Amino acid sequence: MRRRSALIGSQNLNLRPNIGTVLLQHLAALQRAATVERYVIHDRMNPFRSYNNEEFVARYRVTKECVTELLETIRHSLAIVHNRGSPSPPHLQLTIALRYMTTGNFQPSMANCSGVPQSSVSTCVSTIAARLAELAPRHIRFPEPNNEKTIMSQFSVIAGMTGW
Known part of the structure; x- marks a missing residue:
């Protein structure tokens, strides 16, 4: 035993x-x-290269030249947006915000379309909107009272709408 x-x-x-x-x-x-799954924003699709001029205007409602000029104007004030370590380049921030503003889609659907998290879409839209608001006084001018009638008639010829 x-x-x-x-x-x-x-x-x-x-x-x-x-x-x-x-x-x-x-x-x-x-x-x-x-371990948390992280979004990594790759520059897999650059809209400036991926779309021809017509497709670009159809998506963003402005020309590539206009967006490029706007990007150069506000690039210095655009920090690289980080979403837990994944940077969004300035051109992507601008095109995401423009697409959101032109389509009126909800942020989650914009996130799905652009391949970034909804929080990044929100950050891009608020940042770009603030930069555009800063530029507005330089580019938006209301007519002087004595020129209003002339400008309204010119506008009605261009847009087909009367202003009075």
Whole structure:
């Protein structure tokens, strides 16, 4: 009996896992569980290269030249937007915001179309809107009261709408 119990006891000792091994396994499991999937914004589609002039105007309602000029004007005030370490380049911020503004889509659907998270769409739209508001006084001028009638008649010829 003694021999048999000694054999069983030694087998039990061999079956016990090392506490260090168990801790390492638990740590590895925790690291796997804590890993967060991150969006990585690749410059996989540059709208300036991907679309011809007609397609670009159809999507963004302005020409490539206009967007390029606007981008050069506001580029210095556009920080690279980070979404947990994934940067959005300035041209992508501008085209996302323009597309959102021209279509009136909801931000989640814009996120799906552009391949960025909804939070990045929100950040791009608010940043670009603020930059455009800063530029407005330089580019939007109301007519002087003595020129209103002339300008309204010119506008009605161009747009087919009367202003009075």
